[in-house]
Amino acid sequence: MMLPSFDAFRAQMAEMLELAPGDLSADAPLMDQGLDSMRAMNLAMQWEEEGVPLDFADLAEAQSLAELWALVEERQAS
Numbered sequence: 001m002m003l004p005s006f007d008a009f010r011a012q013m014a015e016m017l018e019l020a021p022g023d024l025s026a027d028a029p030l031m032d033q034g035l036d037s038m039r040a041m042n043l044a045m046q047w048e049e050e051g052v053p054l055d056f057a058d059l060a061e062a063q064s065l066a067e068l069w070a071l072v073e074e075r076q077a078s
Contacts, residue, residue, distance in 0.1 A: 003052060003076055006069055013065055016043050026066040035059070 004012070007021070014021040017034040024033060040059040047054050053075035054068060062068045 003072060004050070009052075009069060009072070010065060012046070013043065013068075024065065026069075027064050029063050030059075030065065030068075 010024055010026070011021045013030075013035075014024040016039050017024065019033065037060075041056055044054065044056040044059055053072060058068065058071055062071065
């Protein structure tokens with residue numbers, strides 16, 4: 001399974017939030033940047049199809065893109 005790079009991961013999130021990737025802060029709360037439950041569910045389904053080890057609960061609990069990426073790296077290492 002080939003996981004995306006951080007830049008690709010950020011670009012997917014930015015696209016879902018209708019932002020330019022450079023406008024998406026890695027450290028700011030995702031909800032403050034436009035993430036809502038419908039977008040989170042769509043991302044969770046997209047990432048599941050791509051083999052990214054995150055689910056809806058992860059998106060609901062993580063505060064930032066950086067926290068989500070840390071989960072990806074942690075799960076990839078295990």
